[in-house]
Amino acid sequence: MTEPIHIIAIGDPFLDAATLCEVITPRLPSGAVLEALDWNVGGKEPLQRINLQCEQRGPDAIDPPAELLAAIPRADILFTQFCPVSARALEAAPRLRVIGVGRSGVENIDVMAATRRGVCVLNTVGRNAEAVAEYAIGLLLCEARNIARGHAALKRGEWRKKYPNDESVPELPGRTLGLVGLGAIGRLLVKRLSGFDMKFLAYDPYADAGAATALGVALTDLPTLMRASDFISIHAKLTPETRGLISRELIALMKPTAYLINTARAELVDEAALAESLRSGRIAGAALDVFMREPLPASDPLAALDNVTLSPHQGGVSVDAYRTTARMFIDNVRRLWDGGELPANLVNRETQSNLQNFKDQIQRRAL
Template sequence: MGKIKKACIIGDAMIPGKDFRPAFDRYLAKYVEDVKTGDWESDWQKLQFRRLEVEKQGPEIEIVPEMLGSEDREAELVMGLFVPVSSKLMEALPDLRIAGVCRAGLENVNLEEANRRGILVFNVQGRNAEAVSDFAVGLMLSESRNIARAHLAIKQGEWRKTFSNSDMVPQLKEKTIGIVGFGYIGQLVARKLSGFNTEILAFDPYVNPEIAGELGVKLVSLEDLFRQSDFVTVHARLTDENRGMIGSKEFALMKPESYFINTGRAGLVDYDALYSVLKEKKIAGAALDVFPTEPLPEKDKFVELDNITLTTHIAGTTKEALTSSPGLLMEDIQKLLEGRKPRFIVNPQILENSEFKQWLTGIQS
């Protein structure tokens, strides 16, 4: 059996490189001659800014991680979480064959360049799906039932009983929930809401209708979803095609007593349009975990609103979501190296690339 000449593990403040090593030792160590471990950005606050900018502008805005030197040019495998897998990184690692990220989003990977160079890309779908779906349901309850506002009032010495939605505080039973993006997270939201006896609508042009049918979910147009729903929750992945897909037109369709929840991507939503409908109380409220700029500026206009719940991009951050993802990634890469079928390959056409096939055969033989 051949071996991968070198692997580079590039962690960050959220999952440091050292926290990748137990999974590496368990799944991949026997396939790799040499491994280098380090971090791309170890400062938590700087990481939040840098990763958000990469999500908005792509990985090419970043330079090659400082931990990579000329001695790493023979690396054939690179793994990380938010590390920008850019054309610059690929140029610095000319022997690169596999790049893997411990997240479902691919905003930090230049997939077009990886395809051009014959680099196989892995991600980890669903690593934080349970966490995000839990949080989305929590935000529906927190915003509509004024949980966070009542807590804050008590902390400030006030026994508050009146809120902006006091004349229409809802219960979830028999409400219509609209889910924008019906992938794994959206499907989990539907399953978790089933106990509330809700009617669930979904918009997703790519989902298999049979999956929706099995969950008792009705697929509708985006316009019908916004028009009919009492709660709209966003779980679509951000692409160039759907950036800004939710704006003034969609918000104008919402009921006055409805709520908007976003734990997905800020880039899917026109936040100026959302602010306007909240300010004018054309909808009952909103809850947001993602923002165009993070951290949210101290005097941001959303802070002044009383009909919104704001959280600090923590929907996907649970112990289980973080600690399990390196193992999920490396176990999947191990499957490839052992000739089994992986789950998380992003660009499977690379498996037919002649140079890649020759390289992989050398590892597997």
């Protein structure tokens, strides 16, 4: 009897093993078995600290979790959302052929080590795009229209009417939104904010010019975008090339009435330069969901400013987003059993032939 394909799914405090089983099991292909287990990391706050470490230092930022090391030797296919998979963990996985990462970024995976071992890494692009796009719009409105500041004042018993942007509180029609990154989230922002009659610029070296034009977006270079935009929303992927992309020099190009919104990665922006620009009133405001230090200390310079809206890295959090993550993973993996194209979103393209060989192997088993 042919041994089944083992799928090991590592749950976490945001997407636990029970939910993984609930979503994946009805979609499980014939000839595959699912084993889902939870990474006992101690809750959402410790996990967020680990996530930040992995984003900054890679999967070796922490030792491989015991749950992963115990399960990975049985895995042909591994799913992880946040659990780090280092070179050490991969050494314990002789059967492993595919890693499915439940998000777009793969900072928690040692992709180079996986590639050396011929292991294919698939990410999940757009799994929380709706959640983040909605949240970015919320932050934009909250900062420009002083919603959070007014709310906080009322909670203190203060009927506040004076704000840092009193002379330039904007409405959105006719204003220009500059998007740094025109991927799934950026495109959704354009669709949603088109209803506000905004204009759109985007900087994205990988964007298709024809598709951008059809969406009503003018592609441009980054300095032009920084100069011309009334709102700048960051949606680029963090890579060695994009780290520090929004530099002190580029922030200095912004209009004095402009706002910067970041729901992507803190490392994309020179945070110290941004804080200085806000403190001096060089730009009107900012709205940030991501920070170089998380949780953000009360002593952080950003926390003392009155022209910035801050939130605790929650833009991608929704019950729909996490269930979508699991569904997108298993629907992608099912392509190995179905005819037609290979699974989408292969990160390490060097392993494409390995992925095809694995698909062919599964197809032969089904005969």
